[in-house]
Amino acid sequence: MKYKIIEFNPKEAPDDFWESYFEFTEANFRYHYPDNSMLNREAVIQRQKANIPNYYVKRWLAFTPEDKIVGWAGFGAITETSSEFKVNKHLCKLNIAVLHDYQRMGIGTSLLKVCVQEALSLNRTVIETGAEHDSGRAFLKKHGAELTIESAENRLELKDVDWTLMQTWVNEGPKRAEGVIIESFYECPEAILNEYCEMFTEALNMQPLGDSEFRSNIDGKLRRQTEQQYRDTGYTNYTLISREKDGKISGLTDFFYDSRDSYKILQNLTGVRPEFRGRGLGKWLKAKMILHIKDTYPDVERIITGNAEANAPMNSINKRMGFKKHKAAESYKFQVEETAKKLGI
Ligand SMILES: CC(C)(COP(=O)(O)OP(=O)(O)OC[C@H]1O[C@@H](n2cnc3c(N)ncnc32)[C@H](O)[C@@H]1OP(=O)(O)O)[C@@H](O)C(=O)NCCC(=O)NCCS
Structure with missing residues (x-):
């Protein structure tokens, strides 16, 4: 399947964009957390639009040719303005999700690539992330990520x-x-x-x-x-x-x-x-x-x-x-x- 990856800036998103965004995030949430109450939409938009002090943040969405959102990646790196910069200046973090029906088509890997490119451009040498689903564990293992700690x-x-x-x-x-x-x-x-x-x-x-x-x-x-x-x-x-x-x-x-x-x-x-x-x-x-x-x-x-x-x-x-x-x-x-x-x- 063809797909395109486009950078997403929540602050600039028009009001009519959010319906398609929630179609994606809520389908993904229902799949992974069937017993949880859905997150409040107003709160989600507020958090997406909020300033994140001392963080360089980038987000991307993956779209099908029909403009359906099927994947997402978020990337963050602490900036020099933070007291945490000195000890973490080699680090950055990412989070990737792809809708269940669109997995194993290479979308996750394409989203990982844009994050790694971002890490390279900022001279960060290590990317930290997490997983709580088997698909994520398999994906991270396949791409050579090392386990750092087990939690729950x-x-x-x-x-x-x-x-x-x-x-x-x-x-x-x-x-x-x-x-x-x-x-x-x-x-x-x-x-x-x-x-x-x-x-x-x-x-x-x-x-x-x-x-x-x-x-x-x-x-x-x-x-x-x-x-x-x-x-x-x-x-x-x-x-x-x-x-x-x-x-x-x-x-x-x-x-x-x-x-x-x-x-x-x-x-x-x-x-x-x-x-x-x-x-x-x-x-x-x-x-x-x-x-x-x-x-x-x-x-x-x-x-x-x-x-x-x-x-x-x-x-x-x-x-x-x-x-x-x-x-x-x-x-x-x-x-x-x-x-x-x-x-x-
Ligand atoms: C992790 C995730 C983003 C991968 O998305 P994806 O589009 O399916 O990734 P790709 O198609 O690029 O997969 C690349 C490789 O990862 C491995 N992989 C991915 N999902 C797998 C699964 N469910 N079982 C076994 N291997 C898997 C495979 O080796 C796959 O290559 P292959 O299909 O050619 O064998 C997706 O499974 C997901 O959203 N999971 C839940 C969120 C999550 O756990 N994120 C953790 C990363 S921050």
């Missing part, structure tokens, strides 16, 4: 939570970690901005990362830009931190919520600094957070999170909360030069 999407149905146990963890918290207090915020208070960014960065980088090469380095400016991006895309981001007697931040947990997809919460990062571990802080933070979710968002039915399979402490807490593995997912990386050679670029 884990889910907690709120109806399954043992609320008495959650209250016990909250009650035990101040007894086991004497003098510690828990504070909350949506936007990080200016007074703790730098310390919080340092802690958040540390927590991101101390997760098991396998052979993934991306490393976080969030400073106050980047945090503020990210908070603006959450506002621009309709997300509420809520954080709990634990502070020691001397004021030092020892742990954190945060989540994302969008009232347009009000049945779910996306649990983000949880971390306790190594010197403060073994005193029930992780359980206290997570239990306090889930009680807050129950009280604040009565429509929420499910909490979704992603964890490395090798993250024993986090998976142990999650399991006791009632999280269950929903789907395996892995991360991969391509060596750009090698891949370009193989693709004949």
